[in-house]
Amino acid sequence: MAKQWFAIRTKPRDEIKARDQLRLQNFEVYLPLVNTRISHARKVSWQPRAFFAGYLFMHLSHDEQRWTTIRSTIGVLAPVSFGLFYPPIPKAAIAMLQARHDEQGFVSVDLKPEAPFKAGEQVRLNGGALKGFDAVFVEMRGEDRALVLLDWMHKKTRVLAQTASLVASKS
Numbered sequence: 359m360a361k362q363w364f365a366i367r368t369k370p371r372d373e374i375k376a377r378d379q380l381r382l383q384n385f386e387v388y389l390p391l392v393n394t395r396i397s398h399a400r401k402v403s404w405q406p407r408a409f410f411a412g413y414l415f416m417h418l419s420h421d422e423q424r425w426t427t428i429r430s431t432i433g434v435l436a437p438v439s440f441g442l443f444y445p446p447i448p449k450a451a452i453a454m455l456q457a458r459h460d461e462q463g464f465v466s467v468d469l470k471p472e473a474p475f476k477a478g479e480q481v482r483l484n485g486g487a488l489k490g491f492d493a494v495f496v497e498m499r500g501e502d503r504a505l506v507l508l509d510w511m512h513k514k515t516r517v518l519a520q521t522a523s524l525v526a527s528k529s
Contacts, residue, residue, distance in 0.1 A: 360419070361419045362417070362419075362446035362449075363388070363417055363447040363452050364418055364437055365414075365447055366415065367413060368414060369435055373389055373413070374389065374408075376414060376432065376433030377389040377414055379431045379432045380414075380428070380431055380434070385422065386416065387415070388455075389408060389414040390408070390415075391407065391408060391464050393464045394406070406464065409455070415447060416437075425444070475526070477495060477496060477497060479494070479495045480526070481524045481525065484524065484525045485520065488508065491510075493519070498521070502521055502522065503520060503521065504519055504520075504524060505518060506518075506524070
C-alpha cells in the first residue's frame with residue numbers, strides 16, 4: 359500500500375526534538391521550519407521555529423502506522439485523530455510546502471499580501487465611522503486591513519481600516 363502523510367502533535371517547542379527522535383526510529387518525518395527573528399534584552403537573533411507550531415508530518419505506509427510507538431516517542435503528544443480515524447494529509451499540501459523552501463531549507467512565505475497602495479500614498483476613507491477623512495497609507499495588516507496614519511487634531515494617529523473602504527485621495 360502507498361505511503362500517506364499524517365499530522366503529529368508535539369509538545370510545545372519540542373518539534374525538533376520529536377523529529378529527531380522519530381528519525382532515530384527510522385520514520386520518514388517532515389518538519390517545515392521558518393527562520394524567526396527573536397528580540398530579547400536588546401539582542402536580536404534568528405532561530406529556526408516550526409512553521410506549524412506544535413505539529414510535524416510523518417510519511418507512513420499502512421505497516422508503519424504504529425501509533426502507540428509514535429505516541430510514546432520523546433517530544434510527541436499524539437497523532438492527529440478523530441477517534442480511531444487518523445486523517446491523511448493530501449500529498450499536494452506537503453509538496454506545496456516543500457516547494458517553498460529557500461536555499462537554507464526554511465519555508466519562504468510572503469507574509470504581506472500585495473498592497474493596493476504604495477507606502478506614503480494619500481488615501482481617503484470611504485466607509486465606516488471615519489468616512490471622508492484623508493490619511494496616509496502605511497502597510498497591509500492581513501488580507502483585508504491596512505494601517506493608515508490619520509491626521510486627527512494635528513496629531514498623526516495609527517488606524518486600522520478595511521482596504522475595501524480606502525480610495526486614492528485626489529489632493
